[in-house]
Every structure is written in structure tokens, then in C-alpha cells.
Amino acid sequence: MRNKDSILRKPAVQSLLTSLLCILLGLLVGFVVLLIINPAGAGEAIMDIIKNFLNYSKPATRLKNMGNTLVKTAPLLMCSLSVLFAYKVGLFNIGAAGQYVAGAGACIYCAVGLGWSWLPCMIMAVLAGALVGALSGALKAYRNVNEVISCIMLNWISLYLVNTILSQVKNPTSPYTYEITKKVVMENGAMTTVAHPGAVLPQLGINGLFNNNKYVGLAIPLAILLAVGIWVLLTKTKLGYELRATGLNMYAAKYCGMQDRSNIVLTMAIAGGLAGIGAAMLYLTGFEEWSCTQSSVPAMGFNGIAAAFLGGLHPLGAIFSSFFIQHITDGGAQLNKQVYPSEISNLISSLIIYFCGFVLFFKLTLTKWLNGRNEKKNAAKGGSAK
Amino acid sequence: MILLIQYTLVFSSVLMLVALGGCFSEHSGVINIGLEGIMVFGALGGALVMSAVPAGTSALIIIILSILAAMLMGILYSLLLAVAAINFKADQTLVGTAMNLLGTAASTVIVKAINTSANPNNPSSTLQYIQAKKAFLLVDGYEFNWFMPLALCLLILSYVILYKTRFGLRLMSCGEHPQAAASVGINVYKMRYAGVMISGLLGGLGGLVYITAGVSEWKFENGVAGFGFLALAVMIFGGWKPFRIALAAVLFGFFRALSNVYTGFDLLAALNLPSTVYNMLPYIISLVVLIFFSKNSAPPKAEGIPYDKGTR
Numbered sequence: 115m116r117n118k119d120s121i122l123r124k125p126a127v128q129s130l131l132t133s134l135l136c137i138l139l140g141l142l143v144g145f146v147v148l149l150i151i152n153p154a155g156a157g158e159a160i161m162d163i164i165k166n167f168l169n170y171s172k173p174a175t176r177l178k179n180m181g182n183t184l185v186k187t188a189p190l191l192m193c194s195l196s197v198l199f200a201y202k203v204g205l206f207n208i209g210a211a212g213q214y215v216a217g218a219g220a221c222i223y224c225a226v227g228l229g230w231s232w233l234p235c236m237i238m239a240v241l242a243g244a245l246v247g248a249l250s251g252a253l254k255a256y257r258n259v260n261e262v263i264s265c266i267m268l269n270w271i272s273l274y275l276v277n278t279i280l281s282q283v284k285n286p287t288s289p290y291t292y293e294i295t296k297k298v299v300m301e302n303g304a305m306t307t308v309a310h311p312g313a314v315l316p317q318l319g320i321n322g323l324f325n326n327n328k329y330v331g332l333a334i335p336l337a338i339l340l341a342v343g344i345w346v347l348l349t350k351t352k353l354g355y356e357l358r359a360t361g362l363n364m365y366a367a368k369y370c371g372m373q374d375r376s377n378i379v380l381t382m383a384i385a386g387g388l389a390g391i392g393a394a395m396l397y398l399t400g401f402e403e404w405s406c407t408q409s410s411v412p413a414m415g416f417n418g419i420a421a422a423f424l425g426g427l428h429p430l431g432a433i434f435s436s437f438f439i440q441h442i443t444d445g446g447a448q449l450n451k452q453v454y455p456s457e458i459s460n461l462i463s464s465l466i467i468y469f470c471g472f473v474l475f476f477k478l479t480l481t482k483w484l485n486g487r488n489e490k491k492n493a494a495k496g497g498s499a500k
Numbered sequence: 501m502i503l504l505i506q507y508t509l510v511f512s513s514v515l516m517l518v519a520l521g522g523c524f525s526e527h528s529g530v531i532n533i534g535l536e537g538i539m540v541f542g543a544l545g546g547a548l549v550m551s552a553v554p555a556g557t558s559a560l561i562i563i564i565l566s567i568l569a570a571m572l573m574g575i576l577y578s579l580l581l582a583v584a585a586i587n588f589k590a591d592q593t594l595v596g597t598a599m600n601l602l603g604t605a606a607s608t609v610i611v612k613a614i615n616t617s618a619n620p621n622n623p624s625s626t627l628q629y630i631q632a633k634k635a636f637l638l639v640d641g642y643e644f645n646w647f648m649p650l651a652l653c654l655l656i657l658s659y660v661i662l663y664k665t666r667f668g669l670r671l672m673s674c675g676e677h678p679q680a681a682a683s684v685g686i687n688v689y690k691m692r693y694a695g696v697m698i699s700g701l702l703g704g705l706g707g708l709v710y711i712t713a714g715v716s717e718w719k720f721e722n723g724v725a726g727f728g729f730l731a732l733a734v735m736i737f738g739g740w741k742p743f744r745i746a747l748a749a750v751l752f753g754f755f756r757a758l759s760n761v762y763t764g765f766d767l768l769a770a771l772n773l774p775s776t777v778y779n780m781l782p783y784i785i786s787l788v789v790l791i792f793f794s795k796n797s798a799p800p801k802a803e804g805i806p807y808d809k810g811t812r
Contacts, residue, residue, distance in 0.1 A: 151613045206593045253787075259794040262533060262593060263736070266729040267783040267790075274776040410722055416601055423594065452620045455612035457605050457721075464601035468580070471590030471598065 122484055129426030132476045133435065136424060140466035144458055152453050159454050163445035163462070174325045181324030183437070183444050185401050188337035189214070191436040192392025193418025195344050196247075198427045200385040202348060204361035205378065209250055209265025210389040211415025212272040213243040217390025218397050218412075219276030222291055222404055225313035226283040229297035232313050232398050239394035240387040246272055247386015248379055255375040261382070269411045281406045290403040315398045333395035338433060340388070345429035357381055389415060413460065417443065420463045423470035439463050503761045504754075506644060510713040512746075512753025513651035514706050518731035519738060519745045520658045521702030526740060527662065528695025529675040529688075530585050531804045533596025535703045536728025537603025538574050540720070542704025543711040544607045545573030547718055548614075550629035559635035563646060566632070566708060574704015575697050577603070582696040586689055589806035604723040611720045628717040636712055647709045654702065659742040671695055675800030678807045688807050706731070714760065726783070730756070733786035737793055740800065748789075756782045 121127055141160065148156035162169055167179035193210045200207035220242035224235040246268055253259040283291050283298050292298065297310035317331035324330045348354040360367040360377045368374045392414070397404065421439045425431030446459025518535055525532035532538075549569040553562055580599055584590040608625045615622050636645040662668040673681040674691040682688050710727055711718040734752050738745030759778035762768045 147609065151609075151617075206597075208597060253791060253794075257791045257794055258797070259787075259790045260736070263729060263733055263790060264787060266726060267733070267787045270726050270783045271780050271787070274780045278774055278776045409725070416597075419594075419597060420601075451623050452616060455609045455616070455623065455625075457608045457612065457625075460605035461602065461609050464598055464605050468584070468595060468598035468602060471584050471595040472588050474590070475588045 122480065126426075128477050128480060129428070129431065129473075131480070132473045133424050133426055133431070133470075135476060136466050136469040136473070137438070139469045140462045143465050144462040147458065147461065148454060155450070155453060159449055159458075162448045163442050163459055166441050166445035166448065169448050177323075177325040178327045179444075181321070181327030181330040182401075183440055184324070184334050185327075185329045185399055186396065186444070187437045187440045188333040189392035189396040189414055190417055190421055190440050191337045191341060191432060192388050192395060193415050194421035194425065194432045194436050195341060195418075195429060196385040196388040196392070196415075197418050198422035198425070198429065198432060199344055199348070199388065200381055201422065201427060202361050203357045203378070203381040204364065205251070205254065205261050205381060205385075207247070207250075207265065207382065207385045208262050208419065209247065209268050209415070210385070210418045211411045211413075212265065212269030213246045213386040213389035214393045214415045215269070215272045215276050215411060216246045216386075217243040217393030218404060219272070219279050220390070221394040222294070222397050223279055223283060225294050225310075225398065226292050226296060227298055229299075229310055230313065232315050235313055235398060236315075236391060236394040239390045241390070243390020243393070244383040244387035247389070248383035250386075251379040251382025254382070255378040269415075273408070273411050276404070277406050277408070280404050284406050285403075289405045289407040291406065293403060294398060294400040313398060314400055315395070329399040329401045331399060333399060337392075337395060340391070341429045341433050344388075348429070389418070392418075417463060420467045420470075423473075424466055439466075503764055504757055507714065507757030507760050508750065508754045509644070509648050510709070510753075511756040512749040513648050514710045514713065514727065515731050515734050515752050515756075516655060516746050516749035517651055517702050517709060518706035518728060519734040519749060520655065520742060521699035521706065522732055522735045523658070523699075523738075523740055523742065523745060524662075524671070524702070525695045525699035526735070526803045527672045527675045527800050528692045529678060529800060529802045529805070529807065530581065530692055530696050531592045531596065532578075532581060532696065532699050532703075533593055533732070534578070534581050534599030534603075534728075535596075535699065535731055536724060536726070537596075537599035537601070538577050538700050538703035539707030539710060539724045539728050540603035540607050541577040542570040542574040542707030543718065543724065544610065544707075544720065545704065546570035546708035547627045547629055547711060550632035551627050553632055555631055557632075562632050562635040567650075567705060570704045570708035571701045572704070574700040574702070574707065576700070578696050578700025578703070582693050585806065586692045586696070589808070592804055592806075600723075600728070604720070607720045607723075625720045626717050627720070629712075630716040633712050633716045645709075645712065647712075651709070654705075655742055655746050662742065667694075672800070674807075675802055678802050679811065682809065692807065703728070730782060730786055733790055736797055736799075737786075737789050739793075739797065752782055752786060755785050 145160045148159050167176050167183060170176045170179060193214055196210045197207050217239035221235040221239035224230045224238045250261050250264045250268060253264045254261045280291050285292050292307055294313050295311050296307040298305055299308055315332045321327055321330045356372045357377055360372060360374050364374050417439050421432055421436040425435035442462055443459045446456040449456055518539060522532050522535055546566040546569055549566040581595055584595045585592045611625045611627055612623055615624055670686050671691050674688050678688045710724055730752060734748045735745060738748040759781060762778050
């Protein structure tokens with residue numbers, strides 16, 4: 115009795131449909147808010163957000179801006195992988211933001227302060243993120259501290275710590291650190307900088323595809339590669355199997371002889387490492403500098419939560435959802451600031467996370483509807499034998 | 501010294517109110533990670549009223565109106581969690597996180613929209629309420645305000661409601677074993693709604709207290725800087741019991757206050773530590789406290805588990 119609506123029963127199709135529904139609902143509410151603020155330009159404004167770099171008429175500018183969106187998509191993808199990887203093991207990694215901050219602190223300090231080249235800087239970022247992550251994991255595993263609370267506390271601790279550390283490589287004339295292309299040297303007891311291009315991630319010629327956008331490079335293929343890697347790790351390896359088993363039922367996993375506690379620590383370390391490398395992927399391109407006076411944790415880690423859930427908690431889905439979230443976040447900057455606040459795109463992405471909470475309900479409703487339709491069909495056919 | 505006491509009292513009343521809110525919600529069986537967002541919305545409600553009241557309004561009216569607005573906004577916002585968690589069985593952590601992000605984003609959008617419509621060249625997310633804020637002060641020139649006695653009253657009221665009334669005991673039974681509660685005729689859905697909405701009321705009020713603590717304008721882009729989560733730590737440290745929560749709140753409030761006023765102490769100023777150390781202190785303390793007190797913590801048994809009539 116397989117009929118053609120069975121495609122709607124496939125988990126992948128259901129996930130895709132529900133994600134699209136979440137996006138649609140998020141955009142709809144965003145549009146209503148725009149309408150309330152100023153009805154005249156609301157339609158245009160929501161299109162501006164959706165179009166982002168397509169707003170530019172010149173193809174060259176479009177490409178360049180698409181490159182900029184991609185540059186920020188790579189770290190976002192890492193943060194969303196971090197969140198979803200932990201979630202598969204039953205942990206809610208709201209600390210991706212803090213692990214990202216730790217990674218940023220490590221790589222910027224190693225590059226600008228110590229003058230290392232990009233690879234060791236990136237490794238330090240991974241280690242710093244992993245350390246912060248492992249700390250939450252260990253607290254959860256051995257001291258029964260709720261990981262959500264410990265992650266939040268660590269977010270703030272990392273932020274203030276990194277602000278303090280990076281103040282040592284701060285440009286005295288601005289709140290920002292020195293550019294990544296420079297390194298700090300002491301000359302006659304005074305701090306100056308010399309050129310140090312070795313810390314910048316290699317461009318690998320990819321920048322040529324985006325109208326020589328100098329920030330585009332290694333980060334983007336590496337991010338996609340890591341997404342595939344996480345997918346393989348989770349679904350095709352023994353470790354991934356054990357981790358997922360721990361997530362599904364900690365007690366059953368323990369009963370089967372799996373190390374539930376060290377698995378939790380390992381999971382959070384990997385999740386933290388992913389967020390840490392995400393920071394390296396952004397800050398080692400020189401796309402932006404760290405502001406040593408920032409008083410709130412960067413949104414990247416939190417947007418990672420949105421991207422993870424929107425991507426149906428699948429590493430490959432996260433590639434597309436990360437791009438989408440970054441796309442509308444950048445799109446928000448296209449708005450006319452005298453009429454609409456650019457935070458409207460944060461509003462939309464937080465609404466998307468909220469609606470992702472209803473995914474289970476959407477799927478159940480869909481399945482119920484399909485069942486109901488089947489029954490009706492069968493009833494119409496009459497009692498035909500199977 | 502007097503400054504330190506003032507700020508300790510202010511911050512501990514914030515933490516206590518919000519933690520009591522979390523306590524009601526969790527005793528009913530719903531984890532409320534979204535307290536941070538609820539605080540922001542409560543603060544927004546209060547700030548809007550305070551910045552809108554005409555000069556010369558009597559202090560009492562300002563106080564009542566802004567408190568009511570903050571509570572109302574908190575309750576309305578908490579309904580987002582209630583609907584998702586109780587009716588749609590959504591993941592409570594996920595929805596709470598979304599609410600925190602939404603709280604800051606939405607309040608920034610709202611305040612910016614109001615500011616730009618008043619003056620297109622002012623796209624800031626700051627609301628000012630210099631005059632109205634003075635209404636709250638008990639003694640001129642000091643930061644002692646009406647919220648402190650109010651918080652104390654609410655603490656006692658919370659204790660009485662939770663442990664001495666039929667409603668409170670029923671509420672707690674829904675967080676321990678909802679099926680058993682349902683079997684004796686308690687409407688678990690209603691009780692959980694009540695728990696979440698009370699947490700909205702107290703959280704919203706806490707938000708208002710926070711934005712009047714020593715300042716008379718608020719930049720909504722900053723949210724409430726993790727205070728909702730500190731309150732959750734207070735709640736856990738306080739073992740989900742009102743009076744212990746109050747003690748925990750005073751302890752945390754003290755360390756938070758220290759970061760505001762440490763320069764006034766010769767001893768602390770002489771240590772010459774960077775100010776970020778004091779900024780980190782409340783978070784570090786709460787982490788350390790959690791390390792020692794989480795092992796034996798006994799949260800309401802059914803918290804975080806969506807109630808389903810069909811299961812046993």
C-alpha cells in the first residue's frame with residue numbers, strides 16, 4: 115500500500131518542510147513588525163532583508179558582498195556545528211558564544227602579540243575553545259552542574275578575560291586591537307607594530323571568484339569540509355555511535371559499557387573546539403578586529419543555535435541554514451536606518467529559533483494529516499483485500 | 501560602605517525577585533531559561549511608562565503604573581513560553597533561549613522605532629527616565645528605593661503561597677509528579693500556566709528594579725547582562741526554597757555590587773586589579789558555588805518534562 119504521498123513521510127523531507135515553515139513564519143512576523151513601524155516601506159524593507167547582496171545592481175559589487183556574507187557564514191557554520199554536535203549527545207551548548215570568544219582571544223593574541231603564523235594561531239583557537247567547552251562538560255559530568263548555566267557563566271567570564279588579554283595588543287587610538295596583518299614589537303621600550311602578513315589565512319585563489327574580495331579564502335572550504343567531517347564522525351564511526359547513544363539514553367549507554375562521563379567531557383571539548391576554530395576563521399581573515407570594550411558576548415554563538423535547529427540538526431543542513439541566517443543578518447544592515455532598526459533581522463532569527471521549538475508538533479500534525487488522508491482513501495476504496 | 505550596602509540591597513532584590521519567579525515556574529514543572537528575556541520585557545514596560553508620564557505626576561502614581569506595566573509585560577511575554585512548553589510540548593531549553601534572544605532583539609527594535617519616529621536622527625536604543633526614577637527613592641540622595649520593602653513582602657508572600665496555601669501545594673505537586681496530581685483532579689495545564697505566569701510577573705518586576713539600580717536611562721541593546729541566568733544560579737543555590745533563595749541572592753548581590761563600587765575601598769583599590777576582574781566576579785562565584793552545591797541539589801522531579809495525559 116505505498117502510495118505517492120509517502121515522500122512526505124521521509125524524515126529528511128519533513129525536516130526540510132518544517133524548516134521552511136519556520137523561516138516563513140519568522141519572516142511573516144518580521145514583516146508585520148515592519149508594517150507596524152512604518153507601513154509605507156515595509157514591503158520593500160522585507161525584500162531588502164531577503165535579497166541582501168542582490169540589492170546591488172552591479173554584478174561585481176554583488177559578488178564582493180556575497181563574499182563578505184560567506185566570510186561570516188564560515189564561523190557561523192562552525193558555531194552551529196558546535197551546538198548541534200553537543201545536542202546530539204543530549205547537551206545544550208549555549209556556551210558556543212563563550213568558546214568562540216575564547217578562540218578569538220587565543221588566535222588574535224598569538225597572531226598580533228606573539229607574531230605566530232596562521233596555522234598555530236588556528237590550533238591555539240581550537241584548544242582555547244575546547245578548554246572552555248571541556249570545563250562545562252566536566253562540571254556537568256562530575257559535579258552535576260547544569261550545562262546551560264555553567265555555559266552562560268563561562269560566556270561572561272571568557273568575554274571579560276579576553277577583553278583584558280587583548281587590551282595588550284590594543285591600538286591605543288581606538289577600542290580595537292591592531293589589524294591581524296601586524297604584530298606588536300617593543301622598540302626602545304615603546305610598543306609599535308611591524309607588518310606580519312603570515313597570520314592571515316591563505317586565500318587559495320578563491321578570492322578571485324568573488325571579485326578579489328581579499329577576505330575570502332581557506333575558511334570557507336575548510337568549514338564545509340568540517341561539516342562533512344562531523345556528519346561522518348556522528349554517523350559512521352564508533353565514537354559517534356557511542357556519543358549518540360549517550361545522548362539518547364545515558365543510563366542505557368552506561369549499562370552497555372560506554373564511558374558516559376568522559377564522553378560528555380569529550381563532546382563538549384569537540385563542540386568548544388568547533389566554536390573556537392570558527393573564531394579563527396573570521397578573525398584571521400582580517401575581516402574585523404576585536405573591540406576590547408565590548409560589553410556583550412558576540413551574537414555569533416547564539417545565531418549558531420538558530421542555524422543548528424533550522425538545519426534540522428543535521429551537519430549538512432547546517433551549511434544551508436547558516437548561510438541563510440547570515441544572509442538575513444547582513445540583509446538587516448541594508449535597511450534605511452532612519453526608518454527601520456537593523457536589529458529586525460535579529461528579531462527574525464530569534465523568532466525562527468522560537469518556531470523551531472514547534473518542529474515536533476508540526477511533524478506530528480503532518481503525519482496525522484497523512485494518516486487521516488490514507489484512511490479516507492482506504493475507506494473510499496471499500497474493504498479491498500491487501 | 502553605605503554605597504556598597506545600597507547596591508548590595510538593590511542587586512539582591514533584583515536577583516531574589518527573579519529567582520523567586522524561576523522558583524514558581526520550576527515548581528510547576530516548567531524550566532524557565534527565558535527569565536532573562538522576561539526581565540528585558542518587564543524593564544521595557546516599566547521604562548516606557550516612566551519615560552512617558554508627564555512631569556509633575558505624583559510619585560505614587562508613577563510607582564504603581566510602572567510596576568503594573570512591568571508585571572504585565574512580564575506576564576504577557578512569559579505566555580510565549582507557557583504556550584510552547586505546555587500546549588505544544590516544545591523543548592523548554594530551546595524556547596527559553598529563543599525568548600532571551602527575542603527579548604533583547606524585540607525591545608531594541610521597539611525602542612529604536614519609538615526613538616526614530618520622534619526624531620529621525622536619533623536611532624539609539626536608549627530610554628531616559630531621570631525624573632520618574634526619583635519617585636522610587638525612599639531617601640533623597642541614596643539608592644534605597646521602594647523596591648526593597650516590596651521585594652521583602654513578595655518574599656514572604658511567596659513562601660506563604662507555596663507552602664501554606666492549597667494553590668501552592670497543588671502547584672508543587674505538578675512539578676513533582678504531574679500524573680499523580682492529575683489523578684486527584686488537579687488541572688496540571690492550568691497549574692503550569694499559573695507557575696509560568698507568576699514567574700513572568702516576578703521576572704518583569706525584577707527587570708524594572710534592575711534598570712533603576714543607580715542609573716536613570718537604559719540602553720536596550722545590552723539586555724540585562726546575564727542577570728536572568730545569575731538568578732537561575734541563585735535559585736539552584738537556594739535549593740528552590742524561598743528563604744534560602746533570599747540568602748543566596750544577598751550573597752550574589754554583594755559580589756555584583758562590589759564591581760560597581762570597589763574603587764571606593766582603599767584596600768581594594770590598592771590591589772590595583774583590572775576592573776574586569778570585578779566584572780567577572782559574580783559569574784565566577786556563581787560557578788564555584790554551583791560546583792559545590794549542584795551535586796546534591798534536588799530540583800522538582802518533573803521539571804522540563806512536557807506533561808502528557810496519556811503517560812504514567
